[in-house]
Amino acid sequence: MLCVVLVSASDCCPVFFRLSSALPPGPRRLFFLGNVLQIPMEYQYRRFGEWGEKYGDIIHIRLFRTPAIVLNSVKAAQDLMAKKSPKYSDRPPLVFMKQILGWDPATPFMCYGDRWRKHRKWIQTAYGERTSLVGHRTLLKRECMVLVQNLMVSPEMFLIHLRRFPASLVMTSLYGQPIQSTEDEHFRMAESALHATVKAGESAGSLIDFFPFLQYVPDWLPGAASLREARQVRQSIRRLFDDPYHMIKRQLDNNEEVRDCLIAALYRESARNGSLADDEDDIKGVGASVYSGNVLVFIAVSPLFTYSSKAGVDTVNTHPGFPSVLTYFQTSIVLSTFMLAMVLHPRVYVKARDEIERIVGMSNLPTLEHKDSLPYINCIIQELYRYVAVFRQSIVYYTLQDISWNPPLPLGLPHHLQSVDEYRNFHIPRGSMIFANIWYVCSKCPARPNYIAMQSRFVLSDPERFEDANVDVLSDPRNYVFGFGRRICPGRHFAEDAIWLAITHIVSIFDIEKAYNADGGEITPAVHFRPGLTR
Numbered sequence: 001m002l003c004v005v006l007v008s009a010s011d012c013c014p015v016f017f018r019l020s021s022a023l024p025p026g027p028r029r030l031f032f033l034g035n036v037l038q039i040p041m042e043y044q045y046r047r048f049g050e051w052g053e054k055y056g057d058i059i060h061i062r063l064f065r066t067p068a069i070v071l072n073s074v075k076a077a078q079d080l081m082a083k084k085s086p087k088y089s090d091r092p093p094l095v096f097m098k099q100i101l102g103w104d105p106a107t108p109f110m111c112y113g114d115r116w117r118k119h120r121k122w123i124q125t126a127y128g129e130r131t132s133l134v135g136h137r138t139l140l141k142r143e144c145m146v147l148v149q150n151l152m153v154s155p156e157m158f159l160i161h162l163r164r165f166p167a168s169l170v171m172t173s174l175y176g177q178p179i180q181s182t183e184d185e186h187f188r189m190a191e192s193a194l195h196a197t198v199k200a201g202e203s204a205g206s207l208i209d210f211f212p213f214l215q216y217v218p219d220w221l222p223g224a225a226s227l228r229e230a231r232q233v234r235q236s237i238r239r240l241f242d243d244p245y246h247m248i249k250r251q252l253d254n255n256e257e258v259r260d261c262l263i264a265a266l267y268r269e270s271a272r273n274g275s276l277a278d279d280e281d282d283i284k285g286v287g288a289s290v291y292s293g294n295v296l297v298f299i300a301v302s303p304l305f306t307y308s309s310k311a312g313v314d315t316v317n318t319h320p321g322f323p324s325v326l327t328y329f330q331t332s333i334v335l336s337t338f339m340l341a342m343v344l345h346p347r348v349y350v351k352a353r354d355e356i357e358r359i360v361g362m363s364n365l366p367t368l369e370h371k372d373s374l375p376y377i378n379c380i381i382q383e384l385y386r387y388v389a390v391f392r393q394s395i396v397y398y399t400l401q402d403i404s405w406n407p408p409l410p411l412g413l414p415h416h417l418q419s420v421d422e423y424r425n426f427h428i429p430r431g432s433m434i435f436a437n438i439w440y441v442c443s444k445c446p447a448r449p450n451y452i453a454m455q456s457r458f459v460l461s462d463p464e465r466f467e468d469a470n471v472d473v474l475s476d477p478r479n480y481v482f483g484f485g486r487r488i489c490p491g492r493h494f495a496e497d498a499i500w501l502a503i504t505h506i507v508s509i510f511d512i513e514k515a516y517n518a519d520g521g522e523i524t525p526a527v528h529f530r531p532g533l534t535r
């Protein structure tokens with residue numbers, strides 16, 4: 001009833017409801033509620049894409065009183081988030097994640113400023129610079145061999161092996177401790193903290209972000225139970241920051257042998273400079289951020305759209321065979337997608353194998369030095385990124401016959417505009433949340449616009465289209481699935497190396513094909529898509 005009244009009122013009094021004609025165009029909004037009622041429970045990014053078709057690639061909406069800008073093209077995202085990055089590199093307040101759950105020392109949620117710069121510098125030096133990437137090659141090679149051995153011993157557990165692989169890479173580079181199995185203490189601790197975060201966001205997240213005064217509602221008030229539960233989750237999140245750090249600290253203080261790793265290096269340097277007291281919380285924050293960084297970026301958006309995290313929690317709860325929010329570890333998502341794609345498109349697999357045999361040889365394994373000489377593999381990886389961005393946040397294989405897919409970070413992680421801006425004669429209000437609709441851009445199927453009609457299908461069957469010399473830089477999904485501007489994912493080169501090496505090793509060594517049923521018939525995996533803003 002209330003909606004009807006408000007809709008009618010806004011229809012009758014457009015001048016009153018549309019306060020500024022200079023704002024970018026967008027759907028009509030209601031007094032106080034803004035556009036929240038028009039944003040569906042599922043596939044929010046699709047609605048944003050539909051609005052994009054109608055209003056253009058820059059649209060203005062309101063989430064209650066908060067202005068939000070959705071960018072539906074790479075050009076607009078780069079013009080604002082990259083070219084004007086000093087203004088666009090802040091994050092929204094994310095009150096629920098930071099104040100209630102205690103994720104405030106984590107890099108992805110940090111406000112743009114000196115503390116964030118310090119984190120970025122440490123992460124960039126360890127994962128983004130050429131020398132550090134070369135330094136990680138031995139680790140990557142070693143972990144790839146463990147992956148290959150695991151796949152040989154228990155191929156039926158390939159999803160578990162693909163999850164362990166990136167987790168172990170990051171854990172070893174941070175704390176010098178490889179992850180032997182998904183039963184590993186640190187793995188489970190991170191899993192439980194992230195799971196608890198998703199669950200808490202589901203019940204208590206959204207409104208607090210738009211009405212921060214709600215965080216001060218006393219716990220004993222009726223209706224405050226979910227807030228009370230969320231506060232309890234804080235402790236398990238705190239352990240994710242503290243425990244691995246204290247492990248390293250103890251080892252170093254006792255002069256035990258510690259492998260070369262980021263946290264030990266930062267600890268030693270701060271102790272030497274006498275700044276450990278100031279740096280300690282940041283060192284812990286960088287450790288937890290890098291370990292769970294690409295998981296966190298999913299979760300971060302969920303409090304803003306409470307309902308969107310729900311399906312992820314259901315998945316975790318109802319499928320004990322695959323009980324991990326770390327399923328969302330993007331690197332393993334890309335690799336799991338690769339396995340499925342190769343089962344579905346054997347022609348592509350054969351062509352990839354041929355390329356490796358031709359360039360690398362039958363008796364050698366690819367190394368990262370071969371990266372530029374395997375163009376077909378690179379096309380497959382581009383299509384994987386695009387496809388993962390269109391369809392999946394996470395992938396859940398219930399059985400080999402029944403595969404469920406979800407969309408990935410379809411709206412990236414929101415940025416926050418620090419001061420008013422003008423773009424194409426539009427006024428962009430200070431404090432706007434800025435969403436890059438990565439899903440929409442990827443669903444346009446770059447490098448072959450006539451594939452738009454096929455956007456609901458996997459077009460990995462045609463990765464060659466990325467070889468086209470006319471494909472411009474905006475068409476390469478690697479240029480936008482990692483975000484934009486100064487907040488662009490600092491782990492992207494590390495992740496890309498890991499994905500490339502794992503895929504080329506798998507192609508070189510294994511045959512991937514459909515399983516057979518008892519009657520000798522091929523089983524084609526059924527692919528289900530699941531909606532959601534974030535999992």
Ligand code: HEM
Pocket residue numbers: 107108109110120123127170289290291293294297330331334409412413414415481482483484485486487488489490491492494495
């Ligand atoms: C396929 C793998 C990955 C994908 C698709 C991915 C994607 C993203 C995206 C879209 C963002 C938000 C960027 C923005 O705000 O514009 C992000 C941020 C971030 N990612 Fe990744 N990521 C991946 C792997 C990694 C890895 C391996 C690490 C750790 C080494 C990592 C650490 C981070 C951190 C710390 C941030 C926050 C950056 C900041 O706010 O300044 N990511 N990632």
